[in-house]
Amino acid sequence: MDTDGYPPGPAVPHTASGRDWVEAEGIRIPRFTGEFWTSRQRKASPIHEISYRACFKPQLPRFFICRMTGEGDRVYDPFTGRGTTVLEAGLLGRGVIANDTNPLSRILTRPRFFLPDDAEVRERLAAIPMVSGARATIDLSMFYHRDTEAEIVSLRTYLLDRQESGEEDNLDAWIRMVATNRLTGHSSGFFSVYTLPPNQAVSPERQERINRRRNQVPQYRDIRELILKKTRSLVKRTGPHARSLLNTAGDEGLFLTGDSRNTTAIPGESVQLTVTSPPFLDTVHLLGNGAGSWPGLSGSFTGLLPREDMLLLRSGKSGKAG
Numbered sequence: 438m439d440t441d442g443y444p445p446g447p448a449v450p451h452t453a454s455g456r457d458w459v460e461a462e463g464i465r466i467p468r469f470t471g472e473f474w475t476s477r478q479r480k481a482s483p484i485h486e487i488s489y490r491a492c493f494k495p496q497l498p499r500f501f502i503c504r505m506t507g508e509g510d511r512v513y514d515p516f517t518g519r520g521t522t523v524l525e526a527g528l529l530g531r532g533v534i535a536n537d538t539n540p541l542s543r544i545l546t547r548p549r550f551f552l553p554d555d556a557e558v559r560e561r562l563a564a565i566p567m568v569s570g571a572r573a574t575i576d577l578s579m580f581y582h583r584d585t586e587a588e589i590v591s592l593r594t595y596l597l598d599r600q601e602s603g604e605e606d607n608l609d610a611w612i613r614m615v616a617t618n619r620l621t622g623h624s625s626g627f628f629s630v631y632t633l634p635p636n637q638a639v640s641p642e643r644q645e646r647i648n649r650r651r652n653q654v655p656q657y658r659d660i661r662e663l664i665l666k667k668t669r670s671l672v673k674r675t676g677p678h679a680r681s682l683l684n685t686a687g688d689e690g691l692f693l694t695g696d697s698r699n700t701t702a703i704p705g706e707s708v709q710l711t712v713t714s715p716p717f718l719d720t721v722h723l724l725g726n727g728a729g730s731w732p733g734l735s736g737s738f739t740g741l742l743p744r745e746d747m748l749l750l751r752s753g754k755s756g757k758a759g
């Protein structure tokens with residue numbers, strides 16, 4: 438049944454064709470072979486569509502989750518990244534455990550288990566005080582129009598205040614997730630002027646060179662409109678049934694931030710399937726890199742960087758901007 442416009446998982450019994458065995462040290466290990474790239478299978482839930490490096494196609498975890506688990510089983514990803522495996526598991530009615538050493542992973546993953554209505558996002562955004570003239574502590578004028586920068590700084594201040602006061606709710610977390618992904622990018626759907634993709638560190642000097650070469654200056658971007666627009670595109674096609682499955686998985690799930698070699702918070706025998714794509718590099722620079730780089734900006738925006746390293750501080754005079 439496809440009640441939410443999202444292709445259902447194939448009801449494949451464990452004896453399905455495409456399954457065979459390999460032997461390793463005398464143990465028979467089942468092997469599943471499948472084809473993912475037909476036009477129908479390429480369709481995945483739009484809830485996956487956020488920019489992040491090294492993600493894999495949702496069809497991959499889906500293939501194994503459908504074949505190797507049943508409803509209510511728990512699926513684990515020790516290297517969660519933007520959450521492809523656990524979101525797919527949640528959409529299929531499985532329980533989830535997510536872990537990643539990078540705290541951004543939780544910020545980008547957990548909110549997508551609690552999809553908001555765009556009306557409530559609009560209302561919340563309208564209530565956020567925008568401080569005209571608010572500035573970052575370093576020059577970001579090569580990335581942002583000054584009014585856009587004021588809105589970003591104001592939004593960041595609001596979100597950190599809500600976090601610190603314990604008032605933060607799922608709607609705030611959703612807005613943070615969407616905004617973090619809109620900070621820099623190629624198109625007018627992002628807050629910044631055209632810049633390199635998020636996984637490539639761009640220093641302010643390099644961005645100035647890009648601006649000269651492309652003969653561009655940052656235009657004003659209404660961040661509330663862009664957050665709303667992205668919200669609509671993320672939640673479309675996810676109907677009430679899938680939302681409720683996601684909510685249950687999110688409420689009952691574990692979202693851990695730590696080294697996958699030491700996950701004592703996960704109870705023994707509580708995981709039926711692990712689907713993951715491990716890191717490519719031994720060392721991962723989580724939030725550092727150039728001041729104007731995506732990792733630096735997102736670390737600062739989300740409050741993950743230490744206070745003294747924060748680029749976006751509250752400043753300017755009170756009032757409504759934009």
Ligand SMILES: C[S@@+](CC[C@H](N)C(=O)[O-])C[C@H]1O[C@@H](n2cnc3c(N)ncnc32)[C@H](O)[C@@H]1O
Binds near residue numbers: 518696713717
């Ligand atoms: C290839 S990415 C995973 C991408 C993910 N499948 C997705 O769709 O977004 C690998 C992830 O492993 C994380 N990582 C690296 N070393 C780790 C460790 N020791 N423990 C936990 N996570 C780690 C990285 O932060 C990164 O998010």
